[in-house]
Amino acid sequence: MKSLTLRSQVVVWFVGLTVVILAVAARAMYLETRDHLSAALDQGMAATATTLVALSDWDEHAEAVEFELDEDLAARMAASRPGSSEEILTWPERAPVHTRGPELLAPLPEPDWAADADLRAREWVEYTTAEGPQGKVRICSMLAYTPPDPEELDAHEFTLLVRVQESLAPLEAELAAVLRFTLGFGLVALAAAILLGFALARRVTGPLQALGEAAAQVRAGQPARLPRRGVEDEVDRLRDHLEDAFHRLDEALRRQARFTSDAAHELRNPIAVIQNAAEVALRRERTVEDYRHFFADVLATATRMGRVVDALLLLARLDAVRTASRFERVDLGEVARDSASAIAEGKERIQLEVAEDAIVQGDDGLLRVLVDNLISNALRYSPGDQPVRLTVTRPDAEGVVLEVSDHGPGIPASARARIFDRFYRAHDPAHQQDGAGLGLAIVSEVASVHAVQAQVDSTDAGTTIRVRFPSRSRAA
Known part of the structure; x- marks a missing residue:
């Protein structure tokens, strides 16, 4: 199966997350709306039941409770609540006091219903839902005392059972409207998310694509010209890494x-x-x-x-080798002593002067190569009866200086700039057969690895090559 491109992955992830967020938000809004409408319906039914209790009063003989409501007002109340039903009974005798509307779908509760109800608050309410031929209905059942007894009577208060039934069709219609609105809004939001996802993916992957196209145009021997936005973000850092990698690759090819x-x-x-x-x-x-x-x-x-x-x-x-990651503490004086003693004619011709604690940061093996080549070069161009001077000094606390001096013919001023080039030999043909012109080139390369330079001072009386190393504390 072919994997998706980065742009497609960005679009899929963005749209997927948007869909999840929209679905969670839509569900939460729908449930919140349903709970709010249901609570409002229950509160309205309880208010209606309380009103019906208030309209129940003692008859003129103060022997029973009767329902008193003007016919016009009753008609207006019925018209404002189509499909609703209500009834009032004495409890637990179940003697009817008032009935209006279709028959309630829920049967009357048993006489011991709500036997433990606490009527100190003068009412007790319970809600149930039933299924009818016209759909679901909500029923509110309330137990309540009648209005206070007349002052001249010592009779006990009557307990009334008031039941109010409301159709859930209006509530379900409102919820259906909310659901349609939510789905419509969700589809619009989804379309917008897809368009925004493509725009976002193009914005994210566009610089990467431009970078890739520019990288594909890079050829050996040519400088890498990669676009840089200048915002210092991940793409710019990737560009810098790629350019550095191309530079190193080009250097490797040039070295080869x-x-x-x-x-x-x-x-x-x-x-x-x-x-x-x-x-x-x-x-x-x-x-x-x-x-x-x-x-x-x-x-x-x-x-x-x-x-x-x-x-x-x-x-x-x-x-x-262009890194100092494997450098260590090296005693340059000890390296000079070892190199001088390893040369067969070193004891007779090399004058050695070494300072104590000439510690530098470097590669021990490469530093020995540097010193060996400097000594060999000086011995080659000095007359056989003339000494070669090798010194390692610490002129100050900031560095260590290695010097090798000979008594040869000196280097012409015109040739001094090239003596560190590979295969370059500036002296007379008698000495050219002894070497390949690579000794001082090796010295220059070793010095470059250690981030220092070899310097030349030359006169007709001889040549001194000097390499100054930073002290260990500064190099570290």
């Missing part, structure tokens, strides 16, 4: 393309050297010494290729 280009650029020449050596060696029979010479060239070239591949893989990993 860059790695492929770098590898092809740097490995082309060594492969050509190996191929050429093999072709020359196979042209004719040669001595063992000649083959040894060819194999030495192949081995040196393969070793250089290995270093290039390792450097490229490291750069690719650095390109992908």
